[in-house]
Amino acid sequence: MEQFIEWITQPWPWYVAGPLIGLTVPILLIVGNKSFGISSSLRHVCAMCVPANIPFFTYNWKKEMWNIAFVVGVLLGGFLATTFLSNPDTIVVAEATQQDLAALGITDYSQLLPAEIFNWENLFTAKGLLFFVIGGFMVGFGTRYAGGCTSGHAIMGISSLQWPSLVATIFFMIGGFLMTHVFLGPLMKMVGF
């Protein structure tokens, strides 16, 4: 039992996590004929709360409540795993990444997210504007414009061999590479790192 607890509190390797995530695809299909996807939940929230007569948000969202239940579950799962199964050690990050991030002023590895960026004190500062407001906006706007996110396109779409999803995934990666290697440094400097 002790060994089991020690094993389960360790960070799981990719070859455990990846296949389990992949299994979500057939599980959702078999359980209720649902296509795996997460960013749609953001659209359903809009449709529920502020449809504002916009055609894009006037549909029967009640039929999509499973998706909301699913993301509430993801939130709860995050809470349960952190509360009961959390890894006692600090996160292990590649040496090269640590060096690159140190140059940007990020050196705190005590949590899964860098404390220098993700804290409430940053909210009404340029840092918060960049990482929370602008970053979040681009995630919401971009995924809906693309018609899906990493789950709906990269995993569900490619798993069902749909080439438009492969195109979307390639552009997710291009955007990410460009932000990381070209814009992130100057932007972080600009907001005061």
Added chain:
Amino acid sequence: MKVEEKAKNTQPVECEAPNMQDSSDGLLKYLIIGILFGGIFVKAEIISWFRIQEMFRLQSFFMYGVIGSAILVGIISIQLIKKFNIKTIKGEVINIPKKEFRKGQIIGGFIFGLGWALTGACPGPLFAQIGSGFTVILVTLVSAIAGTWVYGKFSDKLPN
């Protein structure tokens, strides 16, 4: 043609996974699947901003392993479902909506990619981060919902 286009625009875009088949389903099972899924995100540290940085800097194989093996398992599962004509637990034929190609997958995909590298999270991990106690990510989530709303508001004026 004009009328047809207008009608098209008033319908939800078809690659939005129109899972409209049944509404009477109990939601609890999706909650439970979500809990397991969120737990995996945390346990494999996929919700970490550092993991996404490692990925985009090509300094760790980890995220490529996660996404790659997830896709592999997904492909095999769907092939098996098709080959053996596996039905849902209610006996329905499994239906996977076709994703039509649109310019949005390029432009929107690119914009999402920029945001992904900043926030270190795609929509799934956002929820798991909040659950893990990073409550400030609520702001990111609200902003993502706002981004979704703005897209919906102007979707007919954007190149699609």
